[in-house]
Amino acid sequence: MDSTVKDSTEQRPLSLDSAIHDLSAYMMVDPRKKYLGTLELAELLGIKHPVIREGADTKPWTLSTDRLIVYGPAGNCSRELSALAVGAKPNKKITPRERQLLSLERSYWQIRGVPWIFFTRELYDPRVSDLLRSAAAWAIDKEAGEESRAIAQAIHRLHQASPLYINLQRMASKLGSMELAQRAFWQSVWEEALSIDMRMGWNLNFPYPLLPLSDFRELNPITMRRSSWS
Incomplete structure (x- = not known):
């Protein structure tokens, strides 16, 4: 319902390792500038990164954001694109582990200059x-x-x-x-x-x-x- 929305994707994967900006698919970004991935951020935040097990082996689990909305310029105000990351849960009650992972997701977008909101049913009629x-x-x-x-x-x-x-x-x-x-x-x-x-x-x-x-x-x-x- 927002005419400035350029794209809206579900389950947007978060980079495990340092990488260029996630909006590089939509606009020119500095290829030399890298942003921390979830593995490095988890270590900085003191959060155990989730893993996936395959027999006796484990490997890092790739986190995702429930929805990433990319906005085009509004009128002649700006030529820049912007984005909004949305984490969502059916209700507001979350476990301590879920809160940790949401904090990790939030930090991922914060260092990229992308606002992040946590969407629950209490927010709308x-x-x-x-x-x-x-x-x-x-x-x-x-x-x-x-x-x-x-x-x-x-x-x-x-x-x-x-x-x-x-x-x-x-x-x-x-x-x-x-x-x-x-x-x-x-x-x-x-x-x-x-x-x-x-x-x-x-x-x-x-x-x-x-x-x-x-x-x-x-x-x-x-x-x-x-x-x-x-």
Whole structure:
């Protein structure tokens, strides 16, 4: 939902040994400058590096970050790329060993100048998550087109007190199909042109009033860089 996102990868491996910057695949970096790998960092931090066993032999386990998000420049503010590393757990309760390894992961990104956040379920409203999952099929489907989105936006702004299913019917009447109406509406939400209150959850019988854009963005813990790490 962030138009500046250039790439987003899951389970990004962390280099065991010293290596050039992890963003070298996206931009020019100094090939002479090396950053510590997890083996050296673990030793510095006094953390036992995880290993994998193969019979009687052991070798270092390659750690990974749950998600690495790479951002392109926002408007004309900068030509530089930036990134955000995200560690995630289903809940906030972690064992002492898990905390050690998360500290190692955090340090790995810190020395590379990449912010790291620890993402748990406490950071977001489950009603928002439910709505996003339910609407994703239309939001990431083929482009509805600028004109169709403009029609959907105008109708919803004028009738935001109406239940959403009625507004979708109004859009479908103008656009020729409910399928196009759904794509036009949800793609408008995804690009922040319609900053609806997603805390209503997934219920088309409800109205979806518009929020100030700043409040809409507050619903996204990744955009706001919220973290459960302390």
